[in-house]
Amino acid sequence: MSLILETPAAAGRPAMQPVAARVASIIKETHDTFTLTIEPPEGDPVAYFQPGQFSMLYDFGVGELPISISGDPERREHLTYTIRSVGQVTYQLVTRKPGESIAIRGPFGSSWPMKEARGKSVLIIAGGIGLAPLRPAIYHVLRHRGDYNRLVVLYGGRSPRDLLYRKEFAAWGMLPDTQALCTVDYGGVSWRGYVGVVTTLLRHVRMQPTETIAMLCGPEIMMRYATRELESRGLPPSQIYLSMERNMKCAVGFCGHCQMGPYFVCKDGPVFPYTKMKPYMDLYEL
Amino acid sequence: MATSQVTAALAAHPFLEGLNPNHLEKLAQLAFEVTFEPDQIIFREGDPSSFFYLITSGKVALEIAAPGRFITIQTLTEGDELGWSSLLEQVNKQFRARCIDPVRALAFDGPRVIAACEEDHEFGYMVLRKILAIVADRLTATRLQVVDVYSAKGAHGK
Numbered sequence: 001m002s003l004i005l006e007t008p009a010a011a012g013r014p015a016m017q018p019v020a021a022r023v024a025s026i027i028k029e030t031h032d033t034f035t036l037t038i039e040p041p042e043g044d045p046v047a048y049f050q051p052g053q054f055s056m057l058y059d060f061g062v063g064e065l066p067i068s069i070s071g072d073p074e075r076r077e078h079l080t081y082t083i084r085s086v087g088q089v090t091y092q093l094v095t096r097k098p099g100e101s102i103a104i105r106g107p108f109g110s111s112w113p114m115k116e117a118r119g120k121s122v123l124i125i126a127g128g129i130g131l132a133p134l135r136p137a138i139y140h141v142l143r144h145r146g147d148y149n150r151l152v153v154l155y156g157g158r159s160p161r162d163l164l165y166r167k168e169f170a171a172w173g174m175l176p177d178t179q180a181l182c183t184v185d186y187g188g189v190s191w192r193g194y195v196g197v198v199t200t201l202l203r204h205v206r207m208q209p210t211e212t213i214a215m216l217c218g219p220e221i222m223m224r225y226a227t228r229e230l231e232s233r234g235l236p237p238s239q240i241y242l243s244m245e246r247n248m249k250c251a252v253g254f255c256g257h258c259q260m261g262p263y264f265v266c267k268d269g270p271v272f273p274y275t276k277m278k279p280y281m282d283l284y285e286l
Numbered sequence: 287m288a289t290s291q292v293t294a295a296l297a298a299h300p301f302l303e304g305l306n307p308n309h310l311e312k313l314a315q316l317a318f319e320v321t322f323e324p325d326q327i328i329f330r331e332g333d334p335s336s337f338f339y340l341i342t343s344g345k346v347a348l349e350i351a352a353p354g355r356f357i358t359i360q361t362l363t364e365g366d367e368l369g370w371s372s373l374l375e376q377v378n379k380q381f382r383a384r385c386i387d388p389v390r391a392l393a394f395d396g397p398r399v400i401a402a403c404e405e406d407h408e409f410g411y412m413v414l415r416k417i418l419a420i421v422a423d424r425l426t427a428t429r430l431q432v433v434d435v436y437s438a439k440g441a442h443g444k
Contacts, residue, residue: 128436158436185431187347187358192386195347195361197430203300203365219435225426 015252018058018103019046023096024078029164033084033129034094035070038102040079046104047076050111051136052243052271056251057081058103059096063089066248066266068133069107074143079104082132082164108251110271112137113241117213121150123205123235125226127198127218131155131164133243133270134217138172145177152205155182156198156222160191179205198222199229209234215271217243224281227274240274292317295392299340300365301416309409316399317392328383329369335377337393338369344389349382356382360427370417372396373403 013019021038029035040047046055049069058064071080085091096102114137122141126134134153141148153172157163163182173180181201183194194201198218214230216223223242230240246258246265253267261280263269293314296302302310320339322328328339331351345363349356359381362368371377373396403410 156436158434162436183361185434185436187361189349189356189358191358192345193361194345194363195358197427200427204363221430221433221435225430 013045015105015108016250018056018064018105019044020101021046021079021104023098023100023102025098026094026096029082030162032086033082033162033164035080035082036093036096037071037078037080038104039077040104042077046106047079049073049079049107049136051114051140052112052133053107053109054133054251054270055079055081055104055106056108056248057093058105059089059092060101060103062092064103064105064249065089065093066108066251067093068243068270070132070135072139072143073136074139082129082135084129105251108266110269112140112215112243112271113213113273114140117141118147120148121152121207121212122148123207123212123214123230124151124153124155125198125214125216125218125223126154127156127222128158128162129164130216130218130222130243134215135165137215142172142175149177149211150207151175151178152207153178153180154198154201154205155180156201156218157182157184159184159186160188160193181205197225199226202229202233210236210239212239214240215243216240220244220281227278227281237274237278242272242274242277243270244272244277245270289314292319292392295319295342296340299342299392301340301367301420305412305416309412312402312406312409313394313399313413316394316402320391320393322385322389322391324385324387326385326389328385328389329379330382331379333379335369335372335374335379336396338367338372338396338399339391339393341366341368342390342392343387344391345386346389347384347386349384351382356384359431360424361386367417367420369396370420373400373413373417375400 021040024037024039027035051073054066054068056064057067067081070082083090083094085094124134141151169180172178183196183201187195216226244265248258248266249255251266253264258265296310296314343364345361347358348360349358
């Protein structure tokens with residue numbers, strides 16, 4: 001039996017075989033989160049991704065991790081990842097220097113339903129680092145503005161110092177037919193924005209629920225409450241999509257680390273229709 | 287603001303959605319419009335609870351004093367209710383309310399609303415059901431904040 005797996009995107013290269021890429025830049029986004037930009041080999045299929053997909057990033061001799069791609073899908077000369085430094089591998093990745101190399105596999109997984117959302121309004125609900133996997137979807141809508149109705153981005157973070165892409169976020173809010181609101185759990189006196197859980201922002205959104213596609217990414221507790229709130233506001237569950245997170249190793253549905261009920265998050269996800277995830281989201285064991 | 291305008295403003299306020307016209311009229315008799323400037327303090331922690339407000343525009347920060355600073359724990363905006371504890375007797379304000387933007391609101395004198403509720407129990411029941419819904423929403427939101435879902439351990443706890 002052959003153990004060599006192939007993905008359509010990396011046709012010709014075994015899915016488990018990484019390719020080296022040069023670190024172009026590392027930008028500090030917050031006190032613990034960094035945006036890493038790498039230059040993949042020119043024309044390599046590793047750079048052809050859909051919004052919502054992820055790559056496996058490998059720091060030589062340290063380890064490999066799944067990281068969602070946070071850049072523009074149509075700028076293939078670079079691949080961008082926003083990484084929170086919380087462990088050994090992520091620390092090593094965000095302390096690389098421009099010019100150094102890391103290795104990459106992918107892209108892997110399912111993507112946000114950009115085709116299904118055409119002609120509809122797009123409601124993005126992000127929590128914490130969950131804004132990173134949603135940013136390519138936002139870029140896509142902004143690049144193809146005529147294909148979509150309203151764009152609403154709701155973003156919740158722990159505190160003002162934890163918010164990602166602050167300048168870019170403010171710029172989104174200035175665009176026509178676009179609403180970008182953020183809230184934090186705790187704010188100081190100098191913070192003049194919203195304080196409270198992200199679902200409270202839905203009160204400020206005017207959308208036709210049946211003509212809206214919602215895309216959610218963030219802590220599962222947040223997504224659970226957000227889906228309840230969306231349903232109570234008339235959004236059909238079939239129009240809600242979630243990006244799930246589980247420990248992954250192989251990224252191609254082979255090792256079983258990321259199994260969630262009958263699904264492998266790496267292969268069947270990370271983006272799932274809410275209708276598929278609903279039975280599993282309240283289960284402690286999963 | 288004339289009583290008819292107050293009634294219209296109350297009818298449009300999400301807090302009072304579904305309230306019958308008689309009860310709306312009764313509340314309108316007790317309401318008056320107030321405005322506040324940015325950074326103006328509407329009430330302080332420990333103040334006797336007197337008024338509650340239905341915010342019609344602007345943003346208010348609910349703050350709690352910590353050593354050397356204030357922490358905002360919630361913001362309330364158009365469509366929100368502020369100061370529900372004034373409908374409980376002998377309870378002081380638990381937080382400081384500070385305006386972030388210019389704020390417009392409809393104000394109610396808590397003791398007068400309590401008296402109206404005592405006089406007409408059906409009316410009182412409807413008002414308290416509305417207040418209870420607010421309290422339940424705030425409790426859920428506060429519990430989610432306490433969980434600290436965005437911490438480094440994250441919701442996955444790993």
